[in-house]
Amino acid sequence: MKSSEMEAQLYCIHCNNNTPHVITYINEKMKHIECEECHNAIEFKVDIMKELYKEVYDRISTKPSRITEEYKQGLDEFLSKIPIRVISKPYRLIRYLNQSYKIIKQYKK
Ligand SMILES: [Zn+2]
Structure with missing residues (x-):
């Protein structure tokens, strides 16, 4: 079992x-916000979450392979791209999590 944490700005009801939220992952799966x-x-125990876990995991897990491919194209080019990549990708992920959070909120009602 591996636990990791990520910080993100999310909407708090x-x-x-x-506000800043701490997202806890267990084995790459979102467990707690x-x-x-x-x-x-919010604890994720509901079965519907399995699909969300999978989607979030896929988005996260495709990142390292893309970076590795770009790395092969040339170190200088790779380094020049880093600042934009590092900022834009987590931002897209956070936006996705924000959307998911709203769905979770509706589901819980
Ligand atoms: Zn709050």
């Missing part, structure tokens, strides 16, 4: 604002 402001937390 309790704070009614975008907690608002750092009010400590409202």
Whole structure:
């Protein structure tokens, strides 16, 4: 078992604002999201989440192979691309997580 954490700005229904959230992964699977402001937390135990886990995992897991391919094309080119890649990819992932979070919120009602 491997546990890792990621920080992201997500919309918190309790704070009614975008706040820093800590996302905890267990074996690359999203397990827990907690608002750092009010400590409202969401645990993923529902079966519907398996599909979401898979999607999120696929998005994360395709990243290293893409970077490796680009690495082969040339180190200089690769290094010049890093700042944009590092910023844009997590941002897209965060946007995706924000969308998913809204779906989870609706599902829980
Ligand atoms: Zn909050």
